[in-house]
Amino acid sequence: MTVRLSDTVAAEWTKLRSVRTTWTVAIAAMVVSVGLSVLFCLVTAQDYANLPAEQRLDFDAAGTSLVGLNLGLVLVAILGVLAVSTEYTTDMMRLTLAITPRRGRVLLSKALVVGLFAFVLGAVFAVAAFSIGQALLGTNPDIHALALGDPGVLRGMFGWGAEMAAFALIAFSGAVITRSSVGSVVLTIALIFAPAIVGAFLPAWVRTDILTYFPASAAEQLSAAHAPDGPGPVIGGTVLLGWVALALVLARTRLIGRDSG
Numbered sequence: 001m002t003v004r005l006s007d008t009v010a011a012e013w014t015k016l017r018s019v020r021t022t023w024t025v026a027i028a029a030m031v032v033s034v035g036l037s038v039l040f041c042l043v044t045a046q047d048y049a050n051l052p053a054e055q056r057l058d059f060d061a062a063g064t065s066l067v068g069l070n071l072g073l074v075l076v077a078i079l080g081v082l083a084v085s086t087e088y089t090t091d092m093m094r095l096t097l098a099i100t101p102r103r104g105r106v107l108l109s110k111a112l113v114v115g116l117f118a119f120v121l122g123a124v125f126a127v128a129a130f131s132i133g134q135a136l137l138g139t140n141p142d143i144h145a146l147a148l149g150d151p152g153v154l155r156g157m158f159g160w161g162a163e164m165a166a167f168a169l170i171a172f173s174g175a176v177i178t179r180s181s182v183g184s185v186v187l188t189i190a191l192i193f194a195p196a197i198v199g200a201f202l203p204a205w206v207r208t209d210i211l212t213y214f215p216a217s218a219a220e221q222l223s224a225a226h227a228p229d230g231p232g233p234v235i236g237g238t239v240l241l242g243w244v245a246l247a248l249v250l251a252r253t254r255l256i257g258r259d260s261g
Helices: 005-018 020-050 053-057 069-090 092-099 103-137 153-178 181-199 204-209 215-223 233-257
Strands: none
Touching: 005 020, 005 069, 005 103, 020 069, 020 103, 069 092, 069 103, 069 153, 069 181, 103 153, 103 233, 153 181, 153 215, 153 233, 181 215, 215 233
């Protein structure tokens, strides 16, 4: 009997959604992404008059309403780790590879499920946080609230979906390569936050010519409604896709090279 790719994808989705931890982490990511963003907007709307004049002049209404997604991103990345670490922990991976010996197909199926699930979560969280956040910011007459139809906003919403999918897949690949949940999560968090932290202590040319092409900086070109100075959404998206492709190729090489999976 020939196992089709669609059958493998369906099986991987069944496994992912049947694990209680998947929905626990997804709900936690929603609470963090939307809840923190809403709270931040509420406080900002009430305290806007006390902000320094420079901050009011350059106020980023879209970014303010999406601030919580930066932490939600970490939890969605953990979902990518869980998609493979659970099978290694329960030794389910041996059965998976016995049913579908083509390891590349198994990896591709898992990656499709993880990537699409993370993309949907990211886009939904972004739209929810943005819509509620702008409504709260709009209660202050001094703040110009935005709408989904404003320039760059919808791109930013889908950009967040792409960013969460990308980091979920990078974390997923890390878990396949290392077979370590903790190691993969730590590596992913470092890729998300380390460049910005370390970059503050480095020369400007390093931030512009090197760190700009790290995953988090590239993703920001997609997820920011008004993209910061940099190569732009097209190049940023291409760079991010390149990082994901590299991670998946390394994961495939590692998975195929193992005797037991």
